[in-house]
Amino acid sequence: MNLRTLRVFVEVVRQGGFTQAADVVSLTQSSVSKAVKALEVELGVPLLNRIGHKTELTAAGEIVYRRALVLLTEKNHLLAEIDALQELKGGTLRIGLPPVGCGVLFAKMFTEYRRRYPQVDIELIEHGGNRLREFLEAGAIDIAALLVSKDDAIAYQDVRNEPLVVVLQADHPLAGYHQLNFKDLHAEPFILFEEGFTLNQLILAACERRKVSPRITARSGQIDFIVDLVTAGLGVAFLPRMLATKHRHPGISLVPLDEPHTDWRIALAWRTGTQLPPAAIAWLELAKTLAPLKE
Numbered sequence: 001m002n003l004r005t006l007r008v009f010v011e012v013v014r015q016g017g018f019t020q021a022a023d024v025v026s027l028t029q030s031s032v033s034k035a036v037k038a039l040e041v042e043l044g045v046p047l048l049n050r051i052g053h054k055t056e057l058t059a060a061g062e063i064v065y066r067r068a069l070v071l072l073t074e075k076n077h078l079l080a081e082i083d084a085l086q087e088l089k090g091g092t093l094r095i096g097l098p099p100v101g102c103g104v105l106f107a108k109m110f111t112e113y114r115r116r117y118p119q120v121d122i123e124l125i126e127h128g129g130n131r132l133r134e135f136l137e138a139g140a141i142d143i144a145a146l147l148v149s150k151d152d153a154i155a156y157q158d159v160r161n162e163p164l165v166v167v168l169q170a171d172h173p174l175a176g177y178h179q180l181n182f183k184d185l186h187a188e189p190f191i192l193f194e195e196g197f198t199l200n201q202l203i204l205a206a207c208e209r210r211k212v213s214p215r216i217t218a219r220s221g222q223i224d225f226i227v228d229l230v231t232a233g234l235g236v237a238f239l240p241r242m243l244a245t246k247h248r249h250p251g252i253s254l255v256p257l258d259e260p261h262t263d264w265r266i267a268l269a270w271r272t273g274t275q276l277p278p279a280a281i282a283w284l285e286l287a288k289t290l291a292p293l294k295e
Contacts, residue, residue: 096141142274186212
């Protein structure tokens with residue numbers, strides 16, 4: 001049984017005969033008759049009583065006609081929902097963002113996305129990069145903003161590439177340097193982000209390459225608090241340049257970090273080979289024009 005055959009049957013009933021139905025469904029009268037007969041054979045019961053040029057529903061025909069109307073209506077609703085989704089008159093954007101930098105990078109994008117697609121629901125979660133990757137791999141979200149890494153299972157669209165800077169207390173002895181590396185900082189206590197933030201991995205991997213064992217004195221998930229801790233003299237911190245500049249004040253100094261492979265390269269990521277929903281595709285397209293340019 002298929003919906004096309006049911007539609008032919010419904011039109012025979014609606015139009016009161018095979019000839020009239022044939023005009024509506026753009027088939028020959030013979031094809032209409034064969035379609036109804038095939039449906040009767042498949043169900044094993046007669047659906048119509050043929051009286052001259054007229055037709056009347058049998059008891060079984062009444063049931064099939066009533067159910068066919070429901071099925072065809074559901075089909076139309078399904079197609080309408082798919083059309084609305086394709087035109088972004090519905091659907092859901094499931095996206096994950098890290099707390100670090102998401103306001104600077106994506107706040108304006110959310111405003112513009114909502115203006116363009118007001119009927120799309122937005123499900124936003126905020127976590128560190130490691131947790132976001134887990135959500136992405138599990139299919140719990142469609143897109144995540146992640147630091148780029150070598151992973152064939154993840155596809156990326158670059159958003160921003162920023163060098164790291166060292167955040168020091170303004171009167172720190174190293175504050176006047178033009179640049180610093182981890183050898184210069186080996187005796188300094190480090191203030192890092194909380195566990196699960198992939199920015200930590202960049203920093204600790206670079207320390208390992210330099211054979212430096214950092215002493216971690218504090219962790220936080222909030223940039224403001226990290227900067228306050230630096231100002232209070234608790235240690236040194238490391239931030240992407242654009243974020244450090246945004247939080248700069250007289251109590252701190254910013255010195256470029258001279259270490260290879262430590263750039264904060266953030267991108268929108270999704271699972272390789274996944275057919276993204278239209279809402280997610282629209283976000284990626286918007287990001288190409290509105291996200292801050294790479295540097």
